[in-house]
Amino acid sequence: MDNNLATREGRWKHFGSVDPIKGTKPTEKELMTDLQNSKKDFLFEIDHVGIKNLTYPVRIGDYQTAGTFSLSTHLAQDEKGINMSRILESVEAHYDKGLPLDFDTLKTVLITLQTTMKQRSASVDVSAVWFFDRFSPVTNLKAVGHADVTLSQTVEDETVTEQTVTIQAAVTTLCPCSKEISEYSAHNQRGIVTVKAMLTEAVPDDFKEQLLDAMEANASSMLYPILKRTDEKAVTERAYENPRFVEDLLRLIAADLVELPFVTGFEIECRNEESIHQHDAFARLHYTK
Template sequence: MNAPEKIFLPDVQASHDERNIVIQKVGIKSVRHPVQIKTKAGSQASVAMIDMTVKLPSDVKGTHMSRFLEVLQNQHAPLEFDSVKSLMSTMLERLEATEGHIDMKMPLFLNKVAPVSGVESLLDYDLHIKAAFEKGALRYTLQVQVPVTSLCPCSKKISEYGAHNQRSHIVIAAEITENMDAEDLIKIAEQAASCELWGLLKRPDEKYVTEKAYDNPKFVEDLVRDIAVALDHSDKVVAYEVSSENFESIHNHSAYAWLAKDKRHTH
């Protein structure tokens, strides 16, 4: 018998295809993989759901799926702008491709200090990193989903006492041209809210949160507009999408607002 290394195994994927059809995205989807995230406090371990794809030329039958995993397995640097840019470059080189996409979704945990008692606890956020290399240029988008509290200005104005409030999910997707920490976007969202959230609160903290929200009412429209103003002042952000979904406490539906802006096309 021949030794395994002597056996010829044809590379079917690399064979010629006669249909002359380009495939814009081909690769691996929904790969769950451990990662490290760069944060202001240092590197943080997480588990990401990852999609990696490349553009397949019209004359090539298939891509080499195993190479995506090889590239991913060799990625050890914490995720941030430069490391994802390097990962994209390696993927394109290894897959012999000119265009590609990398999409990573993972939880991010930040240690937060309660406003009065000082008790510490973790709060979880959804982090989404999207990178696309097309027509010779990289587009990198950092997205966070931030839970906050919003209190209705109308309810406060028309009521003799009290005002209804609700938990809201703010989503910021910022296209950036240099490294930016996810905490920077989270801070922008929390500062725009009636009040931010904490994982653990004592009674003095609950009093603070209740009164701060009451003193800082925000419509869903206020939330996205205030965040847009902050993003307009960031030189690192060239385009963005902002949305807020307020899970209403007096309705069985949500209030919602969304806006987008490409600062490169604004004069």
């Protein structure tokens, strides 16, 4: 065997690697040109510049999960760009076995980011699977349920100017028309409910649970990870006792959300994955208090 192939470096060169060239540009940070900090008229200020699709560990309650982040800051007209690495440094500064996924923590991260970047505003969107304990209705067996959650927040001069949460969860809906016209039985389906709620800055610790309750309690039935026979009987009978069109479910959820003092407005979509049609049925509503 060729002696050059006996070493890793030799094999690299055998497959086309070459030695580094002798460069002429500085290698020390202090001597490098910093284009991002160039100062002159760059025509427009920018509302948001930053990073998307950052996957980072987060904690929601007792469960750790993965969050998908979008983080950005304002950019002044006389600045060419931002230092992207400082975004990750601002997040890392608040790591504690994952980033606690709550609005107080997000505000702290944004103020750190805003201060580090020397910009007047900063924003974050973070989506994650929210895991929680769910108990079967009769046997009370505990298992892990889940819903999708997105928290969004904007801070300007350390004041929260916008704060929203989006929750998407699946429920059971039983068709009122089918129940009415059939001699027996009624078709049901899985419904996908999405609520985007505009919030006051101060929210209760259980704000997600209150929103999820409005989404699930108004359906024909909520969904459960584990059901024994007695549980299944209770779930199917509850669904039969509480038939819901998508329109019904939408309006009932809206009525509950109107009563929550920390919600200033909302968008709701209910979509049924129809079990006897090739299409879905949906309804959507927007409301501002």
